[in-house]
Amino acid sequence: MTNGIHPHYTSPAMVDRQFLVQRFGKIPLGMYSVVGYSVAGEETVVQVPELNVCFDIGRCPYFALTSDIICITHGHMDHIAGVPYYLSQRYFQGMKPGTVMLPRELIGPVDAMLRGWRQIERQNTPYTLIPMEAGHLHEVRRDFGIRAIATHHGGSSLAYALINIREKLKQEYFGKAGPELAKMRKEGVEIQYRLEVPLVTFLGDTTAGAVFDHPDVQNAEILITEITFFDPTHKSKAKAGKHLHIDAFVELLPKLKNKWILVSHVTRRTAIRRARKMLAKRIGEEQMQRILFLMDFEGSREAGEIEEAGPPPADTAE
Secondary structure: OEOOEOOOOOOHHHOOHHHOOOOOEEEEEOOEEEEEEEEOOOEEEEEEHHHOEEEOOOOOOHHHHHOOEEEOOOOOHHHHOOHHHHHHHHHHOOOOOEEEEEEHHHHHHHHHHHHHHHHHHOOOOOEEEEEEOOOOEEEEEOOEEEEEEEOOOOOOOEEEEEEEEEEEEOHHHOOOOHHHHHHHHHOOOOOEEEEEEEEEEEOOOOOOOHHHHOHHHHHOOEEEEEOOEOOHHHHHHHHHHOOOEHHHHHHHHHHOOOOEEEEEOEOOOOOHHHHHHHHHHHHOHHHHOOEEEOOOOOOOOOOOOHHHOOOOOOOOOO
């Protein structure tokens, strides 16, 4: 120690700030924006703030606290770890209790975990757990619901579609006066039909399968899908981890009618800019006009910023 200063002391001016602040993607897509972070095996948290929903919770970054509802796709730690923190912080900050939608099979163990945290923290954190099964539509409001869709990731795994619910007048009653329609309604005549419009669908972790044939997946205005692996030598890893490889995505793309497709969950093994170029080479720039990468930050380098922020992935990381 010299003059009271430790020889290994680092002055504030020498601190590398990139390790102090985690970067998140924020992508405006029409009426909605998508905010989040998603790296395979590390963390996935994706928010649609205008719809008050967060898909998965990762380690619960601060922005995720503002969503009243979180939709958990499956039980892997990189997707679910932040649930206790999310609920505790909302309670601590005087916000309304958080609502967690998750596969029915996870209700028991997650409830037990949260009860354990109540004891650890010595606070009676309130929460609501909603069990979801494939095909179930949970109506948040009269005009808005969240539907669960089965995915293919092993164990209990779900995708979620955010649905705009509308009541439309049946065509045969067009032109009828308001009082006449009111009278028919009073007599029990069904003068309206229900229209469900998928706004945003989030697949979570999945390999190719029937999920890509679901109308809410094919027709959502915004589809958020994983493509974990891009290199030809990684096809075996995709198969083992039940993830999507670029080859499978290219085959699936013609059936996807979405206005926007947002790619998430890319492995650190492949730089984001390199992954984008590989996809563009396969499908052409015209198709790429509607495809974006969540983690393609402005100023990202060819080597990929996120690939250099931590240790190299282990063979089993994804």
